[in-house]
Amino acid sequence: MRNSKLGRLYRDGEIVINKGDVGTCLFVIQEGKVEVFDERDGAEVKIAELGASEFFGEMGLFEKDVRSCTVRALGNAKILTIDKKNFYKTIQKDPTLAYRLLQKMSFRLRELNKKVMQS
Amino acid sequence: MRDFSSEHFLLQDGSKIAVIGGGPAGSFFAYFALDFAERLGMDINVDIYEPKDFNCAGPKGCNNCGGIVSESLIQTLSTEGLVLSSDVIRRGIESYTMHLEQGSTVIKTPFQEQRIAAMFRGIGPLGADEKDGDSFDNYLLDLCRQAGASVIHDRITSAIRTADGVTLQTKSEQKARYDLVVGAVGLNAKTLDIFKSICPSFEPPKTTKTYISEFRMEPEVIDKHFGNSMHVFLLNLPNIKFGALIPKGCFVTLVLLGNDIDKEIASNFVNSDAVKKLFPPEIDLDDITPCKCFPSINVKGAKLAFDDRVVLVGDSASSKLYKNGVGAAYITGKAAANTAIFNGISAAAFKKYYQPVCRSLENDNKLGRFIFAVTSIIQKSNLLKSAMLGLVITEQNKQNRKRRMSSILWDTFTGSATYRNIFLRFLNPLLIIPLIWSIIKSMFNIIFPRNEKQQVRTALP
Numbered sequence: 001m002r003n004s005k006l007g008r009l010y011r012d013g014e015i016v017i018n019k020g021d022v023g024t025c026l027f028v029i030q031e032g033k034v035e036v037f038d039e040r041d042g043a044e045v046k047i048a049e050l051g052a053s054e055f056f057g058e059m060g061l062f063e064k065d066v067r068s069c070t071v072r073a074l075g076n077a078k079i080l081t082i083d084k085k086n087f088y089k090t091i092q093k094d095p096t097l098a099y100r101l102l103q104k105m106s107f108r109l110r111e112l113n114k115k116v117m118q119s
Numbered sequence: 120m121r122d123f124s125s126e127h128f129l130l131q132d133g134s135k136i137a138v139i140g141g142g143p144a145g146s147f148f149a150y151f152a153l154d155f156a157e158r159l160g161m162d163i164n165v166d167i168y169e170p171k172d173f174n175c176a177g178p179k180g181c182n183n184c185g186g187i188v189s190e191s192l193i194q195t196l197s198t199e200g201l202v203l204s205s206d207v208i209r210r211g212i213e214s215y216t217m218h219l220e221q222g223s224t225v226i227k228t229p230f231q232e233q234r235i236a237a238m239f240r241g242i243g244p245l246g247a248d249e250k251d252g253d254s255f256d257n258y259l260l261d262l263c264r265q266a267g268a269s270v271i272h273d274r275i276t277s278a279i280r281t282a283d284g285v286t287l288q289t290k291s292e293q294k295a296r297y298d299l300v301v302g303a304v305g306l307n308a309k310t311l312d313i314f315k316s317i318c319p320s321f322e323p324p325k326t327t328k329t330y331i332s333e334f335r336m337e338p339e340v341i342d343k344h345f346g347n348s349m350h351v352f353l354l355n356l357p358n359i360k361f362g363a364l365i366p367k368g369c370f371v372t373l374v375l376l377g378n379d380i381d382k383e384i385a386s387n388f389v390n391s392d393a394v395k396k397l398f399p400p401e402i403d404l405d406d407i408t409p410c411k412c413f414p415s416i417n418v419k420g421a422k423l424a425f426d427d428r429v430v431l432v433g434d435s436a437s438s439k440l441y442k443n444g445v446g447a448a449y450i451t452g453k454a455a456a457n458t459a460i461f462n463g464i465s466a467a468a469f470k471k472y473y474q475p476v477c478r479s480l481e482n483d484n485k486l487g488r489f490i491f492a493v494t495s496i497i498q499k500s501n502l503l504k505s506a507m508l509g510l511v512i513t514e515q516n517k518q519n520r521k522r523r524m525s526s527i528l529w530d531t532f533t534g535s536a537t538y539r540n541i542f543l544r545f546l547n548p549l550l551i552i553p554l555i556w557s558i559i560k561s562m563f564n565i566i567f568p569r570n571e572k573q574q575v576r577t578a579l580p
Contacts, residue, residue, distance in 0.1 A: 030202050100200050
C-alpha cells in the first residue's frame with residue numbers, strides 16, 4: 001500500500017468504529033477493505049464487506065443515536081473521515097451531493113430486504 | 120436576431136455538448152452533466168476537446184498549477200465516490216509548516232490523517248516519467264470517458280453561432296455542430312477570444328503573474344527535509360503575498376503568489392535564509408530545477424461568462440483568489456452542469472442558476488483581498504509576526520483549548536474554508552483578546568530581548 005493514499009491507515013483487524021460509540025463522522029474507504037459486523041448470542045455476525053470508494057457510518061450524520069455496528073479493517077485499509085460540519089455545510093450549498101448517499105442507502109435497503117425475505 | 124422559444128434551450132435525448140478544455144473544470148462539467156443526465160434517463164453526447172497530451176512530461180503536458188487538492192475538496196470528492204488513486208496522489212499532506220523570519224511552527228490536520236493531496240496536473244516536470252505517477256487531469260478525463268464522454272485531441276480554431284446551435288471548427292479542419300459549448304480554457308487568451316465571438320458580452324478575467332518551479336530530489340531526501348508537510352512562507356519580501364514548497368514523489372514544487380512576480384523576485388525568495396535552510400546544504404538549487412514558469416492566475420472573475428448555448432467555467436469564469444483553483448473548477452463546473460441539465464442552456468437559465476455561484480466566489484474573493492491585505496501588513500511587521508507565532512505555539516501547548524488562530528491559519532493556507540468564514544472567525548473576541556495579549560508579550564520581548572533559540576513546534580487546529 002503506497003504511502004501517498006489519503007486518510008488514516010488502519011492495520012488488519014484494527015477497529016474503525018465501535019458499536020455503541022457516539023458517531024459524528026462519515027468514513028470513506030480510500031484503499032483496502034473493511035468488514036461490518038454485529039454480535040448475536042456472543043458470536044460475530046458479518047453484515048457486509050466494503051471496499052475502496054464505499055462509505056460507512058452515514059447513520060451518525062443523520063441520527064443522534066450511537067453506532068449500530070462495529071467496523072474493522074480487513075487487511076490494511078486507508079480511510080478518510082468526513083466531518084459532520086463540513087458535510088452539512090457542503091450539502092447545504094449543493095444538495096446534489098446527497099444523490100450518491102441516497103443511491104447507496106437505497107441499495108443497502110434493497111439488499112436488507114432480500115436478506116429478510118431469505119431468512 | 121436570435122429568436123428561440125424556451126424549449127429550444129432544453130437539452131434532450133441526443134443533445135450534443137462540446138467542452139473546450141480537458142482540465143479539471145471541463146472534466147467536472149462533463150462528468151456531472153453525464154451523471155445528472157443519466158439520473159434523469161436522458162441520453163446526451165459530450166465531446167471534450169483537449170489538444171494537450173497529459174502523459175508528456177514538462178510544458179507539453181502541464182497546465183501550470185501548484186498541484187494541491189484541498190482538504191474540503193477531498194472530502195467532497197470522496198462523498199461523490201471519486202477517490203483519487205495512489206498513482207495520482209504524489210504525497211498525502213498531513214500538516215502545514217508555517218515559516219516566518221521569527222521561527223516556524225507546524226499545524227497538523229484536525230483528524231491526524233492525510234487529508235490534502237499533492238499532485239501533478241500532467242505526469243510531472245521535465246525528466247519525470249509514467250513510473251513517477253499518473254496525471255491528475257488524465258485521471259479526471261478517464262472518469263469522463265467511463266461516464267461516456269469522448270475526448271478529442273484537437274484544438275478549436277473557431278466557433279460560429281448558427282440558427283440551431285454553435286458550430287466548432289478544429290485545427291484539423293473538422294466541423295461539428297453542438298447544442299451547448301462549454302469553455303474550460305483556463306486563461307488562454309487566444310481561446311478566450313474565440314468565446315468573445317459567440318458570447319459578445321463576455322469580459323475575460325483579470326490576471327496576474329505567479330511563479331512555479333520544481334526541484335528534483337530523491338524521495339528519501341524529500342521525506343527527511345520536508346516530510347508530509349506543505350511549507351508555507353510569510354516572509355517580508357516585496358511583491359510576494361505567499362510562498363509555498365509542496366513535497367511530491369521525487370519533486371518539490373515551489374509556488375509564489377503575489378503581484379507580477381518576475382525572475383528577480385523569485386530569486387530573492389529562493390535565496391532567503393528561511394527557504395534555503397530547508398534544503399540539504401550541499402545542493403545547488405539551480406542544478407535540480409528541471410522546470411520553471413510564470414503562469415497567470417485569475418484575480419478577478421470574468422463578467423457575463425455565459426450566453427444562450429454557451430457557458431464558461433473554472434478559471435475562464437471565476438476562481439478562488441490565490442487558492443484552491445481545483446476547488447473552484449469543481450464548484451463552477453458542477454454548477455454549470457446542474458444548470459444545463461436541470462434548467463436549460465439559455466442565457467436566462469445560466470443567469471438565474473449559474474451566475475449566483477460565480478458571484479458568490481467573487482464576493483468571497485473581496486473578503487479574500489482584505490484578508491491578504493491584512494496578511495501583507497503582518498508580513499511587514501516583526502512584532503505582529505512574533506505575536507502570531509507566539510499565539511499558535513501557546514495554543515498547541517494547551518491541549519484542551521480551542522486553537523482558533525491555528526485553525527484560521529490552517530484554513531487560510533489550505534483554502535478549505537471560504538474567506539467569509541475565515542473573516543468572521545477572526546472577529547471572535549476570544550481570538551482577538553489572546554492576540555492582543557500576545558502582541559503585548561512580543562512587544563515586551565522586543566524591548567527586553569531574551570536569548571532564545573527559535574524552535575519548530577507542533578500546533579493542532
